[in-house]
Amino acid sequence: MLLHFTKMHGLGNDFMVVDLVTQRARLEEAQIRRLADRRFGIGFDQLLVVEPPRDPDMDFRYRIFNADGSEVENCGNGARCFARFVRDQRLTHKHEIRVETAGGPLTLRVEDDGQVRVDMGVPRFAPEALPFDAAEDRLRHALEVAGERLEIGVASLGNPHAVLRVEDVDTAPVARLGPAIEAHPRFPRRVNAGFMQVVSPHEIRLRVYERGSGETLACGTGACAAVACGIRQGLLESPVTVHLPGGDLRIEWAGDDAHLTMTGPAVRVFDGRVALG
Numbered sequence: 001m002l003l004h005f006t007k008m009h010g011l012g013n014d015f016m017v018v019d020l021v022t023q024r025a026r027l028e029e030a031q032i033r034r035l036a037d038r039r040f041g042i043g044f045d046q047l048l049v050v051e052p053p054r055d056p057d058m059d060f061r062y063r064i065f066n067a068d069g070s071e072v073e074n075c076g077n078g079a080r081c082f083a084r085f086v087r088d089q090r091l092t093h094k095h096e097i098r099v100e101t102a103g104g105p106l107t108l109r110v111e112d113d114g115q116v117r118v119d120m121g122v123p124r125f126a127p128e129a130l131p132f133d134a135a136e137d138r139l140r141h142a143l144e145v146a147g148e149r150l151e152i153g154v155a156s157l158g159n160p161h162a163v164l165r166v167e168d169v170d171t172a173p174v175a176r177l178g179p180a181i182e183a184h185p186r187f188p189r190r191v192n193a194g195f196m197q198v199v200s201p202h203e204i205r206l207r208v209y210e211r212g213s214g215e216t217l218a219c220g221t222g223a224c225a226a227v228a229c230g231i232r233q234g235l236l237e238s239p240v241t242v243h244l245p246g247g248d249l250r251i252e253w254a255g256d257d258a259h260l261t262m263t264g265p266a267v268r269v270f271d272g273r274v275a276l277g
């Protein structure tokens with residue numbers, strides 16, 4: 001069977017996008033890992049799957065799988081590509097698209113300038129929301145990693161994030177500490193590890209070692225988590241421009257129970273067909 005797909009990216013965080021509204025396929029974990037391989041497969045950070053909604057108030061179900069085949073709760077850069085994809089494929093003509101994810105509902109809005117604005121919901125910080133093994137919600141948690149005592153912020157955007165403030169992202173030990181934080185036993189379902197440099201109250205630089213995919217050129221939910229932690233810690237003020245290796249995102253959040261929004265680009269690269277062995 002040949003599966004049609006579209007290759008897309010959000011700031012270099014790249015995706016294989018599959019329409020399972022007009023196609024039928026079952027993708028197993030091992031198959032996803034093979035397709036994710038950048039030499040033996042198509043190559044992507046995440047697979048994004050478009051399905052009919054289960055909730056009648058939603059337009060689509062949005063499923064996300066990391067390169068290691070693990071299914072996860074949310075993908076911010078992917079959400080922007082999802083919105084462009086379903087409109088390009090004429091699966092909807094709406095400008096405002098409601099999608100259900102394993103991490104909760106998202107509202108995607110394709111702006112006139114081609115950027116996509118995503119209502120990411122309310123960021124949560126309680127350890128049980130990630131999950132993270134800690135006695136209480138704190139602005140910063142001490143974490144012993146690879147022989148070092150780190151101070152991290154934690155946040156959930158449906159998916160779990162640990163945020164470490166660094167002086168300079170260019171020299172941050174992402175390759176060494178990223179995997180150690182991702183797999184830390186206090187994160188029972190692993191975690192995405194963000195390395196945040198505060199440039200000013202309205203500007204940060206960020207690198208993210210992603211759960212299940214390694215360091216990516218950009219992480220949308222990681223940008224949301226870093227800004228949310230920074231605002232709570234009194235380091236940042238909304239709106240915040242996040243400079244990622246792949247480009248910039250605009251994050252807005254008024255704090256507390258306000259919804260956080262993320263705005264950025266979504267790019268279609270090519271269409272393809274792949275035989276599912």
Ligand SMILES: N[C@H](CCC[C@H](N)C(=O)O)C(=O)O
Nearest residue numbers: 075076077159210211220221
């Ligand atoms: N690696 C993430 C999922 C993809 C998130 C990222 N690509 C984004 O843009 O938010 C996780 O395991 O939770």
